[in-house]
Every structure is written in C-alpha cells, then in structure tokens.
Amino acid sequence: MQAAERQAATVAKTDPIILRVEGAYKYFPVGGLGGLSVRAVDGVDLEIRRGETMGLVGESGCGKSTLARLITALLPVTGGKITFEGQTISTLRGRSLRRIRRKIQMIFQDPFASLDPRMTVGDIIAEPLDNFNIGNHKQRMARVQELLRLVGLNPNFTNRYPHEFSGGQRQRIGIARALAVNPSFIVCDEAVSALDVSIQAQIINLLQDLQREFHLTYLFIAHDLAVVRHLSDRIAVMYLGKVVETADRRSIYEAPQHPYTRALLSSIPVPDPGIERNRAPITLKGEIPSPVNPPSGCRFHPRCPIARAPGICSDQEPPLEPHGHAGQLAACHFAGQI
Amino acid sequence: MALPAATIEQLGQWEVPEQQIGLWSDALQRFRRNRLAIAGAAVVLLLVLIAFGSPLLVQLHLIADPLKQHVEFIEAAPGQNGYAFGADELGRDTLSRLLFGSRVSLAVGIFVQAIILPIGLAIGLTAGYFGGRIDNLLMRFTDIWYAFPDLLFVLVVVSVFGPSLLTIFGAIALVNWVGLARLVRGQVLSIKEKEFIEAARSSGSAPAKLILKHLLPNSLGPIIVTLTFGIPQAIFLEAVLSFLGVGIQPPTPTWGQMVFDGYENIYANPTSVVFPALAIGFTLLAFSFVGDGLRDALDPRMKR
C-alpha cells in the first residue's frame, strides 16, 4: 500500500498542471465613505495537477468559497490570472466564458438551495446538456437516466421535483448535473458539510468512485480538515484571504510548518476517548479578524502563539516558500524553526 | 475492488420518495382548504357568469333592458311593478343595470392587469437582473412615477384624451404598474443570490435562459398574488372615476356611475345607492379573499 502511494505521488508530480491561479485578488467594496473593501481573496497562488484532488481548508471568512467562484468564473477577479489547460479564463466573457464551463463544473454546499424548486429533476440534470446542444431530446433523457443510475438514484425519477428528495439524494442530483457534460475539473464547495454523517460517507465514497472512473480532477473545499485529508492528495490551508501552507496529505499532518495549520489540526477532536483525555489543543487567542482591515505583516500574528510582535511578524508579510518536506510550502518567518 | 458490490437496486430500495405532488397542485390543495378563498372564488365565478350572461338574460326577457327608460316608473321602490331592485331616476331597471355593471368592472379589473403585467415584468426583471446603474436608473424612474398623485394623474389623462374605454384602462394601468415592477425586482434580487442560479450559470446558461427558466418561474407566485390584489384596486379606481363623472360615459351602466346617479336622491330612494355600493363592496372583498388565499397557497416557505 505504501509503495502504491509513493508511486501515486511520483505520477502526480509528472502530471501536467490543469489549473493555475496566479496572484488572484478579489475585493468586494463595502460601500460608504473611504472606499473600504472586503479583501476576500488577497493574492493567492495555486496549482492543480490533472487527476489529483486538491483540498482547500480554512475557517469561515478565509475566502475559500470566493476562490472557488473565481476559479469557476462565477465572479470576475479584481486582479491576477487564472489559467485552465493553458487558456486564460479570468478574462473570458459571454459566449467564450460559457464554452469553458463545459470543462469546469461545480458541486454546491446547500442541497436545498442549489436545485431550482420549479424544475423537474430531469430538466435540472439536462440543463447543461441543453446549454451545449448535446444530443437530441431523446438522447438527453437517456443520458439523464444513466446519470441518475450512476449516482445511485432510481432512473425513473426524472419528472419528480427536488422537494420530494432528502438532502443526500438532492446532493446526488447536484453531482449528476455536474457530471452531465463530462467535465474534466470539478470544484466541490463544502459539498458534504450540510449532510448527516452516514449520508456524508455515502457522498464521499461516491465522489471517490467517480474520480477513479472518469479521471476527474477535484478541488475539494471544506472547513473539516479530517474530510479534506481523507479525500485529497494535496491540501492548501487558507487564512484571511491567503494560502498559508500547502503540503501533501501526509506531510500536512505529520509535519505542519505553519502555526495556524498546527492549531487547526490540534483543534479537531478525534473519536477516541483515550486520545482525547491526553489531547492538549493549541487554543488560539481570540477570533478571526475582519477581512476589511487585516492585520499588518503576517495576518496571523495577533493570534499566533509564536509570533514576534512587535517585530518581524507584525512588520513583514512572510512569503509562501518551500519548507519541510518536498513540495511543501509555508508562509511563516519561523517555519523551519518550530 | 473485490468487494461484494452492492448494486444500485439495493441502494434504491429505501430511497423512493413517497409521493409525487407538483408544487402547483400542492398549492391548489392548500387553496382548497381555505374556506374564505373558496367563497371568494365562487363570487368571482358568479360575476364572470353574470358578465357574460346578462345580455342573454335580456334577450330571454328575464330582465329588463338596462338602457330602456320608463318615465312612469321613475324612482320605483324595490319590488314595485316588477322591479325587484327598483328603478332609477330615469326609470331604468336597477337590477338589470347592476348585472350589466359587472361587465365594466370585470373588464377594468382584468384588462388593466393585462397592461400592467408586461410593463411591470420588463422593468422589474431588467432592473433586478442587471442591477447596478441600470437598476438605479429604472428604480428612480419608478420612484418619480410613484410620486405622482394617482387620481390627479388619471383625471388629467382622461380629460386630455377623452373618457374612452382604452384611455381609462391605460390611465389606471399607468398609475398601478409601479407596485408590480418593484415586487418583481425584489423577487429577482433575492432569487439571484440563490445557489441554483449560480449552478445554472456554471452549467453554461445564458442570461436570457436564466431569466426565463429560473428567475421568472420562481417569482410567479408573488406576481399572481399581486395581480389578483390589483384587480379590486382597478375596479375601485374606475368606480371613483365614474362617480366623479369622468369614467365610462353614460348610458353604459357602471356601478360607480349608478352610485353617482342615486346619490342626488339618496334620502328619497336609498336603495339606488345601496345596491351598487354593495356590488362594489362584495366584488372587492371576493377578489381580496382570493388574493389572500393565493398568497397563503403559493407561499414559498412551505410548511411540510
């Protein structure tokens, strides 16, 4: 098993980069005087290789959902560049933008809000097929039925409405819709967070099966590091609009380089009373600052247990640089020393 | 994977949703349970029947001709000389005029909504969907329009263009579209933020499709409710115009006109005011009940 994993890692390294985010910014003006804005995504670089699952974790307000919407071009970037299969997609508009959507699909968080309540399941899943003029009506309906079967739903449900289904079933419908046009890249934005635990496992397993079957590339976004670690090959940790650490799934847990990653890992309880008795979580001071006016220097310094402030941490912003294991990047002045 | 593959059939077994009720038939069921709304709907239906049937009744000699004057029966009391509801100051049958009056009222109610609908939809959808500067422009325009005093505006339009059916319908519609436009804009703004719109966009749907297939069907409920409530408003405004003498011109019988005619002799012959006033009242009430019923039935926050 270890050998297989090592092999997988080398394959991953040689796989071509399918998506590249370079210095992406997204500011939302908050209105009022002074021209303040929410710096939701504040200079993010990210590379995703074909066939891998990239995990993206962070707490609320870290900008992970905004980043997802920049990558799927649902929101225009304020600055920076996003390229998909070598094509710059962050500048596309109108028809050419819609064309790229055939390759990049998204699975949403809320299984209740992400399906149009006035459309039948068949129409919902067929919508992307219809948009790209794929097949005639009969072929589309046949494909919808295949898709339903694929995600574990009864293919005769095509003329039912979403409200007749449970959360997990609706999420399957959302997955079927995302798969309809055979995309190569799927962004899952908190795709399992709204589901009950037993249903969550069903969907996680389904996503894994689909990836293996269709050679999909995933960007899997969640606040739950345990789920992300289970599904991803590599993981990026975001804090206040920036990526603070990137590492493969093994190194992130065994050798986290950024103090925020450490705190995050230590905060997650484990279903084992024996371990829990002796677990000493690194409790962070306070809460996440406002992204309207982020702290100077390293954004994490007011909460960081090892920060030198006033000092280098409050004065200089640390760059995202290689630290620790091969391929691991961290943005901390003291990354090598902890 | 050499695992005993659990087939889809197995998974499917317990995943069968029990019932299949469309959103619309579900709303219909809820509407049916509302007694007041059903009573209102019955009255509305009766009105429609009367509006279409009254000329036939005259032909069959079941009621008198509403325009025919009988000098000898001027101001006849109800029940007198075969006038079940009496006769007016020109000796015309009040019952017959009441029945014929429903034609104008219903026509006003419905045609006005037919004019309001496209205006309200166009402005509301455009403002809500595109937002930003377009929204600002359209909404300020709407605000200015809204600031005009309704009655004054209608009076001016009618006195300039003459009190024809078309001018009256048009004038009433022009003062009433603002509410619908604002409602549609509000609906679109809130639905636009829903994840299913993002999902449709990321599926490659073009703006026209987003508007027609997602935004419009999802705001249909409140639109229907607003239009239903708009009907009594328009009927009332027309009655006011007729009462003021600038509505549909005599001798066409309208309820507002009848109140105005009877008003001068209110002490001598109160019934000639009371009957048309009651007709207006019941009609307004009936439409309001139907509107209330529809609002409750189409409420998107379904209690299940």
Add this chain to the structure above:
Amino acid sequence: MAQTLLQVEDLHTQFFTRRGVVRAVDGVSLHIDAGETLGVVGESGCGKTMTALSVLRLVPDPGRITSGRILFRGRDVTKMTDDEIRDFRGNDVAMIFQDPMTSLNPVTKIGSQIEEAMTAHKRFSPQEAGVRGIQLLKRVRVPAAERRVSDYPHQFSGGMRQRAMIAMGLANEPSLLIADEPTTALDVTVQAQIIDLLKQLNRELGTAMMLITHNMALVASLCERVVVMYAGRVVEEGPVERIFKSPQHPYTWSLLRSVPRVDELRKDRLVSIKGLPPDLSNAPPGCKFHPRCPFVIDRCKREEPELAEVAPNQVARCWVLMRNVPEEAAEVTKQVVISEEAAKKLQEIPGAGS
C-alpha cells in the same frame, strides 16, 4: 455513588400532523447523575433534540408528551403546573442552542439579557444581578466583560455569542445544562475554545451536562457516558471508553466508521450506511434499523429487540451484536456506490463533437 439528577422513563413524544402521527421520541429512558456529562448522539431526526425539549416541556406544536415520566430530583416534570415549570426552567435545568444569534434578542443588550434571566426567578435582586452578569461573562471568558455587558448581540462574534448564551444558561446556577449542538455553527478553532470552556465549567461548578450532538468526536472529548439514538429510540448506551472501543450495535459501529479521522490516513473507503433514516410516522416493523443494517438476520425484520446488557454498564438493542460479526463480513459496508456498466455507458456523450 452519585445521586441521580434526572431520570427519564419510557418517554413518548409525538407530533400530530395531517399526514399522521410522528413518533419523534418513542420510549426513551435515560438518566443523568449529578455532575455527570452525558452525550446524546444521533443523526438529524433521531429524536435527540425532542428528548431534550421534552425534559423542559418545550415541545413545539403540534407535538406533545403522550406518556412517560421525567423525574428531576424525584419530582415529575410532566405533572408540574405552569408556574412550577417556569421556575424549573433556568433554575434547575438550562438549555443552550446551536445558533446563538437566533436565541438572543437582537435589540436588547447582552448584560440586560443575562440579568433578565436572573431577575425572572427572583433569586437575585436587580443590583446583585448586575454584578453577577459581569462575573458570569468573566467566567465564560469574555474579554473586557465590564465594557461588553452593554454591547448588543450583533457586536459579538459567533463564539462570543455562544459564550454569552452559556453565561445566561449558568445565571441561576442550574444543576443541569443541556447543550444542543453548541459548537456546530462555530469554526474549528473557536469550537475548541468552547469545548474547553464547557469542560472547565463542568469541573469547577459541578454542573451536570447533557450534550446533544451528531459529532462522535465531540462526545469522546467531553463526555463520560453516551446514549446513541436512532429513529426515536435508544439503541445503545454505555461509558464512552466501552462504546468507542467495542460498540455492539451496528448503527453505533457504522457511525464511528463513517467519519474520517484527522489522525488517520486510510486508503480504503469509509463505511457508509445505505439508504435513509425511516419516516417516523411509518417506521419499519421489527428493529427500526434493519432496512439499513448490513448484518441483518430474519429475526430483525419481525421482532424488535429490547435494550439488553452486553457488558458491564453497556446496553444495546440488537439481536446480532457486533462481537458476533466476523471481520470479513464487516467489509460489506464499504460498498461500491457506482455500477460499472453505468459508468461505461456514460463515457461517450451522445452527439458530442457536432
């Protein structure tokens, strides 16, 4: 031995809807000793929240407690008068909810809301209440408590609001605190702070705690004993060490294996429980879990098992029990979700390239 604080006996809470009777709580018995921490776990709709609301007689319409006894220090809560129950809530048992924003009044200052909780019970004079309000906020570690008592809820962050809610819950020194998913709406690092706080409060004040959650890890971290609920019933109960190490009910067993652990890297699949929880107005015959259970035998479909002792202090409601299931059989639960023919058919998009 510690004294029993709360004893729930054969509690039934039902909702009378147009579509039939929903048996939300269907014969639940449980107890909490003074100073103890009990976890009640299960998925949404299993009846865990309704059990808690029944204890406070706060079941929303159209539901009501149809039978059973709820004894708090020997007094039956179901037989209390309205005055007595008002006195009981807050004074003896307090509850904190998942969403602190909707449980706080947005137009009243935090301090006033805490004081209100105290003066309502007349245990403290208004002057005392004012002083205690600040003390309580300090106790739940709200920084600059003196200043922040006069803040409004919207000026508090999510974590601070939950702290304020806990302060309100503790205002009248109740002997039992019921916490319904107290950390679910919070971020991971903030969640850790709140868990830490609840642990300390339990230790320092000796307040017994009933933690209602879907998160097994939270129970492992906070509780001494755990009750697992499914479809309105208790399916397993015991000390956390035993339940986590050797769960005997297949539902508990699956629940523990369906969630990935951050400290493990597994190459294999998660255990997924097939299907959906049953409709509580029309539950299956026999064991309520049998349609979803991977280890089902014929008897499960006909007869419902009773809660039976399976180890010291551990009871489970199952005919099979996990200790009788061989390792290989347990592999069934890692079922493949997609069928391979379906996948093959989908490789080709009809009419693509046109």
